[in-house]
Amino acid sequence: MATTKVLLSPEHPGLGRLDPSPPGTLELTSELLQKNHEKYHMYFRDVAGHNHIPHSLLTVLAMGGGRKELNRAYDDGYVIQRPLAPADREVVKKLGDAERFKEHMYTLTEYSNFLAFFEQEIDAKGWKAVLNKYCFSRTPFADTMLSQLYEGLYHPIIHLGFGVEFDQPSLVAEGLAHAASHDSSQIEPFFLETEKLAKSSSVKPKPLVGLYAEIRANQKIREAAWLKDGPLRGQGVLKRAHDELVQIAAQFQVKPEDLERGTAEMISCGALTSAAQKAGKTRKIDFFYLHIVTCSIFFSALNQQDWLKIEDKVRLLEWKGRLDLVWYAANGAAEMKSENVLGYEPSLSKGWDWRAIYKESNEIHDDGHVVKFMRALKHGEDVVEPHVKQEGAASFPVHGDMWLKIAQICYDSTATIERDPPGQLSKKWVWGAGFEPPWFQIPDLKSAV
Template structure:
């Protein structure tokens, strides 16, 4: 079994919620080796904040695990891992006395938001799991309602929800070592505007001054509000360093756009997304369905289908809520609170990308590059796609959402219907560029799908399918 000191995977023991039928024991051993290399030799951030304006994330664990689950061979796993290893930073030293002193809440809080503490936090959370169990970890450092738990609850969403993605994968694949990494990754972020936004929305929601509405209706309300729709711009995604020409994010869409120009408006709408603790099964599926809706629907005729890099994190983080839903150590109220926080972050991200019009008609009229594709063929293509895992994660999580949405397909808040999911998966892998990533630079995804300028580099669609 996996422990906090080892990774352990198997096609029968830890297949994940969505997986191919071609996972092997040999690929499992390769995956374990690669994950250990990543843990030991790479930092969780690939860049320094001073250089890029924000931290860019090490996605190797997400990518390796996802394509393993989708059936990647050992050779493909190694090739993808080694290519993404080229631009990683080395780890920072562990301070063993500090790892022990983190049990003091005052020391723990002083260490939050500091990248040099990533491995220190890993060691601390590993020890905590070994001593008290992962269930106690969740209560003490995430959902228990203490000051530290509330700090960490906001931290898992910082840096575009990468903490919750990591934690969700750890639960899904039963990996305590990965769980400690996920908590540690969350702890070294300091995007404190998430805290202001989430806690303000929660406080307003408690007053219930306006009726609750489905998350998809909140998406509509954001787009209908001119201040929210115009608070960001394509300029946030075209920043470069004047000397090297490298991209940077000194001005961040949510921090400098949404939270400066439309803070009260976005908080008011976010407060209307409220989850009934007695309706968790449907609410979890609704969150996941809306994540796919706002990501896959963000298309702009007459351009070919493309997927927004920031919005897709809504899809790739939503799968973790199936694990939260099924986790017996969490109360129903805690599960509802996690859903509310996640849905509200999706709204902030949607606003930051210009509240793109959601054109499901244009998505489903996509003409596939290849005939007769099912999920198995899409999964296989995703394993070979040369990025850092965003494409394969998006595809696997959309396939999962098709399953969770099925019982509720008749409900109006489930706007992404069953016959759309495979089309979305095909459109996603078809949108992938044949040009591999260069360091952290993607060629696949659009950034700022709500802005006409962002689409100019994409070709015009030359044909449409008969479904149009």
């Protein structure tokens, strides 16, 4: 099937790009993506274990990486992956029926079956038509699939976003299969309830940055965030402060004519979570908050799609901004002070510009989180700054030099940590910026070198 063939094109170079790719890198990236598509499962473990190989490869490519950096990205990812199990053809035949499809959803071991099914669908109808049918047709089934894209700390929509950005049917099929097979944390009721409330005209829209402040100021929401929930903390806070989160999140509303501005607002406010630091501690980026940032770039890619209706683009954006607020709450609603960024004095990255950040980040041993964060920040700068110049900075809390400063914080705090121990939390990040215990292991500022 043509869908299973990976073939990158210079016509889709990727967002946030500064320089052309070196000769031969499109071909190498296609080869490595093909290998991942044929050999590896989407989940390398049952809980919070997503395959990041395509994310890492395509980001390194967009950031100008060469053959060495691309091979580094692949080698850092493949060693932990599970082999892709063969699809059950009898099951795949039945997935065309919506009721049978739903019977197999939310089960990680069904990934291979969903992948084979969506490959067939895309081969027959094209990936754009398939996305419109399964995610944007406004049926209850499509709403379920759309909400599933946001599951797992945004991972399915990140994966799908790469497929859209680089025009790769194989990645779109993987992203849809990812969404269908991912376990549910019940965010669909939250999305639909906030949407209904927003359309009722009983709550007025407010700037997103103010809604972040409301989340932090709400005592019930803060107390609903439990560190012991681990990777399921989003589900936990939705259970314990559901009504309060719905009421606040429904106030993020975007008019179709304000799509680009709303996207910039979401990107800038999401990046502000990078300023969630702890007084007296060396600067670290929070692992959960960084996904708010790394996911944001793909909403620009989706906005560029002429086959996607404006009302669906608006819906995608509103759901993203509303879920960002949930994840901000779930991680303790950490205090975010812009001076944590503005006053930062770079160490390893002192004097660097974006090209230096890109080059050096591409060489860090990592599973793709560092480079994704860097590219999303540079893209954020490109998208947000024109709006800041037009309307002032009130709704765009991250602006100006802050984009590069946040990137420097990320580089300086991750570059010297070469490899993470298998099965352990990465030392590159702080794992819960709004809670006290995760900061215990972070060095004090006075002892930092």
